[in-house]
Amino acid sequence: MSLRRHVLRVYKQILYLARDWPEGYVVLRDRAKRAFLINREETDLRKIETLIGRAEFVVKEIEALYMLKKYRTLKRRYYKE
Amino acid sequence: MSQLRVLVGCKRVIDYAVKVRVKPDKTGVVKEGVKHSMNPFDEIALEEAVRLKEKQVASEVIAVSCGPQACQETLRTALAMGADRALHVEVSGSEYEGLLPLGVAKILAALVKKEEANLVVLGKQAIDDDCNQTGQMLAALLDWPQATFASAVSVEGEGLAVTREVDGGLENVRLSLPAVVTADLRLNEPRYATLPNIMKSKKKPLAQMTPGDLGVDINPSLTVLSVEDPPVREAGSKVEDVDQLIAKLKDSGVF
Secondary structure (H helix, E strand, O other): OOHHHHHHHHHHHHHHHHOOOOOOHHHHHHHHHHHHHHOOOOOOHHHHHHHHHHHHHHHHHHHHHHHHHHHHHHHHHHOOO | OOOEEEEEEOOEEEOOOOOOOEOOOOOOEOOOOOOEEEOHHHHHHHHHHHHHHHOOOEEEEEEEEEEOOOHHHHHHHHHHHOOOEEEEEEOOHHHHHOOOHHHHHHHHHHHHHHHOOOEEEEEOOOOOOOOOOHHHHHHHHHOOOEEEEEEEEEEEOOEEEEEEEEOOEEEEEEEEOOEEEEEOOOOOOOOOOOHHHHHHHOOOOEEEEOOOOOOOOOOOOOOOOOOOOOOOOOOOOOOOOHHHHHHHHHHOOOO
16 A cells, blocks of 8 residues: 555544544544644655554544543443442 | 354444433433434443454354434444444334334344344443343343343353342353343443444445334333433532531531
């Protein structure tokens, strides 16, 4: 897969996650966009790969955050301890 | 041991993060334009079934949802999380409004026979009606053993060993197969249905049917009279000094 497609794919993943962002879709979309634009001039292939790795890490973090938030809400609602 | 065919219930409910509002005419809650998602306890049930498949204990995981057309989105999520195929039993309009755990249990019982499933994993309850009945009723209809509120499931010989969450502790039970298991919150941490998997799930088979096709009568055995908001917490008041506080406490009969 070309790096360009790789970057677009991980960006789309973030947009997909943004639909569930607590403060609204636009907030996370804009933040992601800004973060991606900072490195738009990057041409070093190695560095681009590292940056993609970082974006993928962020995707995993957001997923984990959502699952934890759901778990905690349910725990508070259904279990009194 | 023969391979398990696992049936998993996936109810489409109002998302856990949405603040639920009661309709002004007290016939139910506002569902239009509100975000829906899969019942979190069903996600846990599905995760457990998928893990059984990954351990090569289960041969197939079938996700089922009863409800309107929109339930197919929930089933897509289920397929993205790892179910092999999905069954949508279409119930809509007033029939869906009156669909009760008994109706769902009858549908599931018919599907179990049709699909020759030998394990059913359900969420212990749905977060919308909080009934906590479907699994128990299904086990009764099929005359299968059941393990409700499961917090750990493992295969042991020809049966299952299940740890159940009971008041003040845990209970370990062993049951023979076929069986019904309902998932509690601590059973596992379900995986996230990622975008690439959602895309792939569109290629997985999703069959549609109606309760009539299964020969099931889902006429409700009870009617909802009214749905009301929980009482609002009354505002407190500030007291100036200790004497006033004691006077107030005496007034309210606490002291």
